Amino acid sequence: MTTVIDDLPLDMSPALVFTEAAARKVGSLIESEGNPALMLRVFVQGGGCSGMQYGFEFDEQAQDGDTMVENLGVKLLVDPMSLQYLSGAEIDYREGLEGAQFVIRNPNATTTCGCGSSFSA
Template identity: 40%
Template sequence: MIHLSKTALKEVSRLKAKQNNPDAVFRVGIGAGSCASFGYTLQFDSSVGAEDTVFESNGLRVVVDRASLNYLDGLTIDYSEDLMGGAFRFHNPNATATCGCSNAFEVERDRANSV
């Protein structure tokens, strides 16, 4: 399951309103990381694939593809602002190491090879 904090939900809802697509889903995935093996991807999508898993988080439909789910199950997404601006923060119980920005992570080799 993917969890969004109240502040993350508020920011995602604000960004979704700009999409002019009320049926868009919030897609969370993984890609190549800049300073670690994996990085998080966030985007809005107009469709849900047959192999996607859909979660409800405070009324928002969150979609994760099957390949990413093994790395992201239990992920909490937060959003915070400071003097430098706002950013999403990721708290991933599957990560064995993260970079300083929390946007890239490593996992145990066994977990990485099981996908």
């Protein structure tokens, strides 16, 4: 069973926020791949200088237990184990002097590395 985060009561915050900027960028990447069935999978795995690191990959199918968040018709998937670490996080995309990158603002991260690609919880 896949959990879809859609409309929530006003007093509940979403388990995961997928910003419009991130959805637009993922949508353009999917378009350049030429496969409209693709969805962005965000996951957490061991590694990096702080112990845990984020990963991104395209997937054509939701797995049993995945949480799905949709914005602008673009779907983001998170597996149940990763959702434990990403609950309440915001997946965003930003362009600046440092370049363009996806950014995860994670309230569960107790420490992060200097580059922001790994964390501990």
